[in-house]
Amino acid sequence: xxxxxxxxxxxxxxxxxxxxxxxxxxxxxxxxxxxxxxxxxxxxxxxxxxxxxxxxxxxxxxxxxxxxxxxxxxxxxxxxxxxxxxxxxxxxxxxxxxxxxxxxxxxxxxxxxxxxxxxxxxxxxxxxxxxxxxxxxxxxxxxxxxxxxxxxxxxxxxxxxxxxxxxxxxxxxxxxxxxxxxxxxxxxxxxxxxxxxxxxxxxxxxxxxxxxxxxxxxxxxxxxxxxxxxxxxxxxxxxxxxxxxxxxxxxxxxxxxxxxxxxxxxxxxxxxxxxxxxxxxxxxxxxxxxxxxxxxxxxxxxxxxxxxxxxxxxxxxxxxxxxxxxxxxxxxxxxxxxxxxxxxxxxxxxxxxxxxxxxxxxxxxxxxxxxxxxxxxxxxxxxxxxxxxxxxxxxxxxxxxxxxxxxxxxxxxxxxxxxxxxxxxxxxxxxxxxxxxxxxxxxxxxxxxxxxxxxxxxxxxxxxxx
Amino acid sequence: xxxxxxxxxxxxxxxxxxxxxxxxxxxxxxxxxxxxxxxxxxxxxxxxxxxxxxxxxxxxxxxxxxxxxxxxxxxxxxxxxxxxxxxxxxxxxxxxxxxxxxxxxxxxxxxxxxxxxxxxxxxxxxxxxxxxxxxxxxxxxxxxxxxxxxxxxxxxxxxxxxxxxxxxxxxxxxxxxxxxxxxxxxxxxxxxxxxxxxxxxxxxxxxxxxxxxxxxxxxxxxxxxxxxxxxxxxxxxxxxxxxxxxxxxxxxxxxxxxxxxxxxxxxxxxxxxxxxxxxxxxxxxxxxxxxxxxxxxxxxxxxxxxxxxxxxxxxxxxxxxxxxxxxxxxxxxxxxxxxxxxxxxxxxxxxxxxxxxxxxxxxxxxxxxxxxxxxxxxxxxxxxxxxxxxxxxxxxxxxxxxxxxxxxxxxxxxxxxxxxxxxxxxxxxxxxxxxxxxxxxxxxxxxxxxxxxxxxxxxxxxxxxxxxxxxxxxxxxxxxxxxxxxxxxxxxxxxxxxxxxxxxxxxxxxxxxxxxxxxxxx
Ligand SMILES: Cc1cc2nc3c(=O)[nH]c(=O)nc-3n(C[C@H](O)[C@H](O)[C@H](O)COP(=O)(O)OP(=O)(O)OC[C@H]3O[C@@H](n4cnc5c(N)ncnc54)[C@H](O)[C@@H]3O)c2cc1C
Ligand code: SF4
Ligand code: SF4
Numbered sequence: 001x002x003x004x005x006x007x008x009x010x011x012x013x014x015x016x017x018x019x020x021x022x023x024x025x026x027x028x029x030x031x032x033x034x035x036x037x038x039x040x041x042x043x044x045x046x047x048x049x050x051x052x053x054x055x056x057x058x059x060x061x062x063x064x065x066x067x068x069x070x071x072x073x074x075x076x077x078x079x080x081x082x083x084x085x086x087x088x089x090x091x092x093x094x095x096x097x098x099x100x101x102x103x104x105x106x107x108x109x110x111x112x113x114x115x116x117x118x119x120x121x122x123x124x125x126x127x128x129x130x131x132x133x134x135x136x137x138x139x140x141x142x143x144x145x146x147x148x149x150x151x152x153x154x155x156x157x158x159x160x161x162x163x164x165x166x167x168x169x170x171x172x173x174x175x176x177x178x179x180x181x182x183x184x185x186x187x188x189x190x191x192x193x194x195x196x197x198x199x200x201x202x203x204x205x206x207x208x209x210x211x212x213x214x215x216x217x218x219x220x221x222x223x224x225x226x227x228x229x230x231x232x233x234x235x236x237x238x239x240x241x242x243x244x245x246x247x248x249x250x251x252x253x254x255x256x257x258x259x260x261x262x263x264x265x266x267x268x269x270x271x272x273x274x275x276x277x278x279x280x281x282x283x284x285x286x287x288x289x290x291x292x293x294x295x296x297x298x299x300x301x302x303x304x305x306x307x308x309x310x311x312x313x314x315x316x317x318x319x320x321x322x323x324x325x326x327x328x329x330x331x332x333x334x335x336x337x338x339x340x341x342x343x344x345x346x347x348x349x350x351x352x353x354x355x356x357x358x359x360x361x362x363x364x365x366x367x368x369x370x371x372x373x374x375x376x377x378x379x380x381x382x383x384x385x386x387x388x389x390x391x392x393x394x395x396x397x398x399x400x401x402x403x404x405x406x407x408x409x410x411x412x413x414x415x416x417x418x419x420x421x422x423x424x425x426x427x428x429x430x431x432x433x434x435x436x437x438x439x440x441x442x443x444x445x446x447x448x449x450x451x452x453x454x455x456x457x458x459x460x461x462x463x464x465x466x
Numbered sequence: 467x468x469x470x471x472x473x474x475x476x477x478x479x480x481x482x483x484x485x486x487x488x489x490x491x492x493x494x495x496x497x498x499x500x501x502x503x504x505x506x507x508x509x510x511x512x513x514x515x516x517x518x519x520x521x522x523x524x525x526x527x528x529x530x531x532x533x534x535x536x537x538x539x540x541x542x543x544x545x546x547x548x549x550x551x552x553x554x555x556x557x558x559x560x561x562x563x564x565x566x567x568x569x570x571x572x573x574x575x576x577x578x579x580x581x582x583x584x585x586x587x588x589x590x591x592x593x594x595x596x597x598x599x600x601x602x603x604x605x606x607x608x609x610x611x612x613x614x615x616x617x618x619x620x621x622x623x624x625x626x627x628x629x630x631x632x633x634x635x636x637x638x639x640x641x642x643x644x645x646x647x648x649x650x651x652x653x654x655x656x657x658x659x660x661x662x663x664x665x666x667x668x669x670x671x672x673x674x675x676x677x678x679x680x681x682x683x684x685x686x687x688x689x690x691x692x693x694x695x696x697x698x699x700x701x702x703x704x705x706x707x708x709x710x711x712x713x714x715x716x717x718x719x720x721x722x723x724x725x726x727x728x729x730x731x732x733x734x735x736x737x738x739x740x741x742x743x744x745x746x747x748x749x750x751x752x753x754x755x756x757x758x759x760x761x762x763x764x765x766x767x768x769x770x771x772x773x774x775x776x777x778x779x780x781x782x783x784x785x786x787x788x789x790x791x792x793x794x795x796x797x798x799x800x801x802x803x804x805x806x807x808x809x810x811x812x813x814x815x816x817x818x819x820x821x822x823x824x825x826x827x828x829x830x831x832x833x834x835x836x837x838x839x840x841x842x843x844x845x846x847x848x849x850x851x852x853x854x855x856x857x858x859x860x861x862x863x864x865x866x867x868x869x870x871x872x873x874x875x876x877x878x879x880x881x882x883x884x885x886x887x888x889x890x891x892x893x894x895x896x897x898x899x900x901x902x903x904x905x906x907x908x909x910x911x912x913x914x915x916x917x918x919x920x921x922x923x924x925x926x927x928x929x930x931x932x933x934x935x936x937x938x939x940x941x942x943x944x945x946x947x948x949x950x951x952x953x954x955x956x957x958x959x960x961x962x963x964x965x966x967x968x969x970x971x972x973x974x975x976x977x978x979x980x981x982x983x984x985x986x987x988x
Contacts, residue, residue: 050837054538055830056577056641060617069595069615070523070549071576077531084530094525113766114833 037085037095037128044082044124051116052079058108058118063386063404064101072098075108075118082125096133099125101397103390104263106357110384119358120305126265139396145180146392147266151256151273153224183395208238208248215245215334219286219323221277221300224256225425226293233425236452237292237327243338243455244331248290251280257291259299262306263391274303275313278320289320292327292448294355294424295391300324301359326355327448328423332364341457342374343450348417349377350408350431352424353386365423365447372454378415382407389430405434412440419443419463421450502588505566506545509590512562513548517555521596523547532591535576535583536638540923544571544585549596553671553679553709556592560707561677563590569953572703574615574643578650579841580922582702582958589953592707594645600624601710608715609668609685614645614708621713630715633660636918637826645708651700653918655751655825656782658876660716662918664699669712672698675705675949685712697944702920703955705948719784722750723794724818727779727801728772728808732756732871735777736851738804739875742781743848745800747793751876753780753825756855758835758870759883760824766831769824772808779806779875780825828872829883836868836885838894840901843919844908848878857907858882867900879917880908906931921959929961 038044056076059065064073071077072094081095089095099122108118135143149155155171204222218241222234241248258273260266277300281289291297301324307317325333349369355361369377388394388404408431412420420435420442422428428444435442443464453462513522523529524546533541550556563570569589576583585591594615602611605628610621618639621632635654636642642652648670653662660666669683683695698705729735732754739752755763755778760771771778781797783790794811801809812818832839846854855871862869870883882904886897905915905928915921915928929938938960948954 051833053830053833053839054534054536054576055638056536056575057638057827057830059575059641068520069598071531071593071595072523072528074531080531080533081527084527089527089530092525092527095527098528113827113830115766116833 034090035132036088037091037132038125039128039131042124043086043128044121046083046086048117048121049079049083049086051114052076052112053114055113057113058111058116061107061111061384063103063105063107063388064400066385067400067403073101075112075116078102079116079118079121082121085125085128091129091132093133096129096135099129103353103386103388103393105353105386105390107353107384107386110357110360123262123265123302123305126263127267128265130265130267142180142396143264143392146395147260147269149180150260150392151224151258153228153255180395183398204234204238204250206250206252208242208250210245210247211243211338213245214247215337216288217247217249217286218288218290218330219249219251219281219284221257221289221291221293221296222250222254223291223293223296223425225429226296230425230428230446233292233446233449236446236449237290240331240338240448240451240455241290241327244334245337246334249284249286251284253283254280257296257300258306259293259295260391262299262302263295267306270299270306271310274300274306274317275310278303278313278316281320281323282316287323288325288330289323290325290327290330292423292446294326294352294359295426297324297326298354298358326359326361326364326423328355328365328368329359329361331368331451336368336371338455340372340451340454343372343454343460344374345419345460345463346376346378346415346417347419347421347450348380348412348415349447350380350387350412350420350422350427351383352422352427353390355423357384365421368451369421369447372450375450375454376417378417380408380415381411383411387427387430387434389424389426391426394426394430401430402434405430406438409434409438409440412442413438417442419445419450419460421445421447423447502568505568506588506590508566509559509562509568510546513546513559513590516558517548517550521549521551521555523549532573532576532585532593535573535578535581537579537581537584537922537924540581540584542585542587544591545588547591547593549593551596553673556597556707556709557673557677557679559590559592560673560675563953564676564951567951567953569956570707571955572645572649572707574646574649575617575638575641577638577642578646578922579843579919580650580702580916580924582650582920582922582955583646584923584958586956594643594707594709597645597709603628603630603715604685605630605715607685608717609712610715611710611712612644614643614648614711616644618642618644618647621715625715626718628715629718631718632666632713633657633716634663634666637829639826644711644713648699648708648711649701649703650918650920653874653879655753655780655822655874657918658752658874659748659750659784664696666714666716667695667699667711668714669710670695670698670708671710672706672708675951675954679709683712700920702922702959704945704959706954719750719786719790721787721790722782722784722818723790724812724821725779725781725783725794725797725801726771726810726812726821727781727806728775729777729779729801729804729806730775731805732777732855733852734805735779736855736875738779738801738806739851740849741800741804742797743876745796747783747796749781749793749797749876750784751780751782752874754778754871754873754875755780755825755828756871758868758885759828759832759872762831762833762835762870763824763828765834767820767823767827769820771824772810775808780821825872829881832870832883832885835870836887838886838888838897839870840884840886840897841919842880842882842884842901842904843916844880844882844905844913845917846878846880846908846911846913848876850911850913851875851878854880854907854911858904861900861903861907865896865900867896869900869904874917877917878913880904902928923958926957926959926961929959 058075062074106119238248256273257277258270261270303317304321307313387408388401394401445463529543532547533543548559569586571585571591573583573593597613597615599613603624635656636652647663648667651663672680683689735754757776763769783793829841868885873880884897884901886893888894
C-alpha cells in the first residue's frame with residue numbers, strides 16, 4: 001500500500017504527524033488566537049454539509065481512501081474537516097493537505113445516496129484555501145508553472161513532438177525551473193507512442209458546413225490540451241458533427257475555458273476565462289456549444305456558479321450553461337443519420353470522471369459506440385475509481401497518481417480489449433504511461449475518433465496500435 | 467478464561483504467543499498508570515514504535531474525522547487513532563492499553579448505526595481500514611480467510627470467479643467491514659434464507675483485551691468445547707479485536723429471480739409475506755418498503771418502483787432452476803391473492819441491480835426527504851407485522867412525526883426511519899420519543915430492541931427494558947471473563963458499566979451464581 005505521499009513540499013516537517021510527534025490527548029479545537037479556516041465570503045455551505053448522514057457509502061469509490069484507508073482522506077472525512085473549519089478550527093497545513101489530496105473526481109457525488117453536493121463544497125473550500133493558505137515554496141513554484149503553461153496553447157505547442165526539449169527552452173522561466181517538464185516528459189512520450197496516428201495538426205476553418213441537409217448550427221470548443229496534443233480529436237469532432245448534419249462554428253478567438261482554474265480554487269482566473277469564453281461563443285451566435293473534453297465541459301457547465309457574483313455576467317452565464325453539451329451527449333440527443341461502417345474491434349470504454357461523475361454522461365457514449373457494427377464494448381472493472389489524472393493532480397502528486405494509473409491499467413488490460421476509448425485528454429495521457437509501464441500495447445482513442453473512423457470507413461490501424 | 471490478566475491464554479488454542487514487536491525502551495515506561503494524559507502518552511510511545519510512521523493520528527483536526535460512526539449525533543474526539551496493518555501491531559497497542567489502563571475502541575468502516583465505534587476521549591481508537599487483505603479464497607473448502615478491514619462486498623467479488631459468494635449482505639455491504647459485521651452479527655436481506663453473520667464466520671484470531679492473540683474456531687466447523695467464537699460474534703467489540711476472520715463461502719445459485727411487487731397498503735404486503743412463508747417457501751429475501759421510503763429511494767436512485775404503491779415487496783428466489791420456477795408460480799399467485807396490483811420480474815442483472823439499489827440505498831436516501839432522521843432497528847414475530855405497522859402509523863399521526871418503514875419483512879426485522887428537522891425546537895426530542903415508543907412496541911409484541919444494528923451507545927439504556935438485572939449481571943460475568951479491566955469498548959451495550967472487580971448488581975449483594983459457588987466475580 002502506498003505511503004500517503006502527500007502534496008509535494010520542500011519542508012519535511014509539513015507532515016503534521018511528524019511535526020506533532022509529541023502531541024497527545026484531546027486538544028482544544030480552534031485556539032482563541034488562531035483564525036478560523038474560512039472567511040464569510042462563500043465558505044462551504046453549512047446546509048450542504050448537513051446533508052451528509054455519515055453513512056460512508058462514498059468511501060470505497062474515493063481514490064484517496066482506497067489508497068490510504070484513512071478517514072480524513074475520504075469524502076466523509078473531508079466534509080467533517082469543512083465542518084470543523086466552519087466551527088472555527090484553523091486552516092492548518094494538515095487540513096489543507098487533505099483538501100489538496102482530493103482529486104475532484106466526484107465519484108463520491110455519484111455514490112452518495114443522500115445527494116450531498118460535494119462538488120460545490122470542495123470548490124468553495126478550494127477558493128478559501130487559495131485565499132488563506134501559504135504553500136511551501138516548492139509547491140508554489142510547481143503550481144505557478146502549471147498555471148503558466150496549461151491554459152496557453154502556444155506554450156503547450158512547445159512541448160509537442162520530437163523537438164520538445166529544444167522548443168521548451170522558449171518557455172517562461174517559471175515553467176523551466178519548476179521541474180514540471182521533467183514530470184511531464186515521460187507521459188508525453190508514452191502518449192505519443194499510443195495515440196492515433198493521424199495526429200498532424202489540421203488547421204480547422206471557422207465554419208465547417210453540414211453534409212447534406214442542415215439539421216443544426218453548433219459552436220465547438222477546441223480546448224488547450226485537446227487542441228495541442230490531440231488535434232485529431234477536434235478535426236474528428238467537426239467531421240462527425242458535420243456528417244450528422246451540423247454546421248460547425250469554431251470561433252478563432254476562443255481561449256482556455258478555465259477548467260483547471262475552476263477546479264483548483266483560482267477564482268479570479270476562473271472568472272476571467274469564463275467571461276472570455278462566454279464572449280466568444282455569444283459572438284458566434286450559436287444555440288449549442290459542443291465540447292469534446294470532459295474536464296472542459298464540466299467546468300463550462302459550472303459557469304453560472306463561477307460568475308454568480310458578477311452582475312454583468314451572472315445572467316449571461318446561466319444562459320450559456322444551458323447551451324453547453326458534451327459531444328456524445330449532443331449526438332445522442334440529435335440521433336444519428338450518417339451511416340456507420342463496421343469496425344471489427346473490441347474496445348474498453350473508460351468513463352472519464354468529469355464526464356461520468358461530474359456530468360452524469362455514461363449511457364450516451366456507450367450507445368453511440370454500440371451503433372457501430374462489429375464493435376464490441378467491454379466494461380472495465382472498478383470503473384468508478386479515478387485513473388489518477390484529475391486535471392493537474394497527477395503532476396502535483398506523481399507517486400499516488402502512478403499507483404492509481406497502474407491500478408486502472410491493470411483493470412483495463414483485464415478486459416482483453418485492444419483499444420481504449422475515453423473522452424478526456426488527461427485520462428489518455430495518464431493511462432498511456434501506466435499501460436506502457438506494464439507492457440500492454442493497445443490503441444488509445446477518443447470516442448469521437450472511433451465514430452469518425454466508422455463514418456468514414458477508415459481502417460482500424462488509424463486508431464493507433466492494436 | 468483466566469481472570470489474572472496477561473499470564474494465561476485459555477480462550478481456545480493459542481495462535482503462537484503474541485510476538486513482541488515493541489522495542490524494550492518503548493515498553494519500559496510502565497509502572498502504575500499515572501494520570502490519563504500520561505497513560506495515553508505511554509500508549510502513544512508504544513504505538514509509535516510498533517506502527518509505521520503514518521499509522522498514528524494525533525493532529526487535533528484530523529482526529530475529529532473519527533468522532534462518530536454512522537450514528538452521527540453521538541460525537542467524541544478520540545485521544546489517539548491508530549491504523550495498524552498487522553495482528554501484531556494491534557496486539558502491541560492493546561497490550562500497552564492494558565498495561566496503562568487506557569480504554570480502546572475498535573472501528574472498521576464506521577458505518578455502525580448504534581454508536582458502537584464511538585471513541586473515548588480518554589482512549590485509543592483502533593481502526594482496521596488498512597487491514598484489508600483477502601489472504602485466501604479456498605473455493606474447494608468453501609472458505610475465505612480475510613483481514614478484518616476487508617469490505618464485505620469484496621469477499622463476494624473475490625469469490626465470484628470461483629462460483630461462490632459471501633452470503634450475509636447488510637445494505638451497507640459496499641463499505642462495511644467484515645470485522646464490523648462480525649462484531650455486530652450483521653444481517654441483510656438474504657439472511658432470511660442463509661442466516662446472519664454468526665452462521666458464516668467459522669473462526670477468528672482475536673486480540674484479547676490483555677493483548678494476547680488467540681484463535682477461536684478454525685477452518686473446520688464446530689470446534690469442541692465452549693463456543694467462544696459464538697460469544698465473540700455479536701459482542702460489539704467488548705471482548706477484544708478480531709484481526710482475522712475465516713468465513714464461509716456459499717455456492718452461487720443456479721437461478722435467481724427478483725420480483726418487485728406493488729401493493730396498495732402495508733397490510734396487504736404484510737399478509738402476502740405471511741402467506742408465502744406459511745406456504746413453506748423460504749425466499750432468499752422478502753423486503754418491504756412503505757410509501758415514504760419508496761419516495762426517498764426514487765429521489766435518490768430513480769429505481770422506478772410501481773406508481774402509487776402504498777408498499778412494495780422485493781422478493782428474491784434462488785436455488786436450482788426447477789425449484790425456483792415452482793416457487794415463483796406460487797409466490798406470484800399468493801401476491802395476487804393478497805391484493806398486489808403490479809408485479810415485475812427483473813429480466814436481467816441490470817434490472818435486478820436497480821431493484822436492489824432502491825432497497826439498499828433507502829436508509830441514506832431518506833436524507834433526501836428529511837434533514838434528519840433516526841434509523842430504528844427492532845424485531846417482532848412476523849405475524850405481528852400488520853398490527854405493529856398500524857400501531858406505528860398511529861404513533862406517527864398522533865405525534866405528527868413522520869415515519870418511513872423499510873424492513874426485512876421475511877424475518878420481522880423492522881427498520882422504521884423516524885424523520886425530523888433538527889433545526890426545529892423540540893423536533894429531535896419528539897423523534898426520540900417516537901423512536902423509543904417503537905422499541906416498546908417491539909418488546910410488548912414479544913420481539914427485540916435490535917435485529918442487526920447492535921446496542922452500542924444508543925440502546926444501552928433500553929437493555930433493562932428487555933432484560934432483568936439478573937440477566938444483565940450474567941452477561942457482565944461473561945464480559946469480565948474476557949475483559950476484567952473493562953477497557954475494551956467500555957460503556958457500550960450495558961447500561962451501567964461496572965468494574966469487574968466489583969460485585970455485579972445494584973442490589974449490592976452477590977450475584978446468585980456467585981453465591982451458589984457456580985461463578986466467580988473477577
Ligand atoms: C446505510 C446503512 C445501511 C445499513 N444496513 C445494515 C443492514 O442491512 N444490516 C446490518 O446488520 N447493518 C446495517 N448497517 C449497519 C452497519 O453497516 C453494520 O453494523 C456493519 O456491520 C458495521 O460495520 P463497520 O465496519 O462499519 O463497523 P464499525 O461501525 O466501524 O463498528 C461497529 C462495531 O464493531 C466493532 N468492531 C469493528 N471492527 C471490529 C473488529 N475488527 N473487532 C472487534 N470489534 C470490531 C466496533 O467497536 C463497533 O462496536 C447499515 C448502516 C448504514 C449506514
Ligand atoms: S472528489 Fe474524488 S477524491 Fe475527492 S473526495 Fe470525492 S471521491 Fe474522493
Ligand atoms: S455517501 Fe453521502 S451521506 Fe454518506 S458519508 Fe458520503 S457524503 Fe455523507
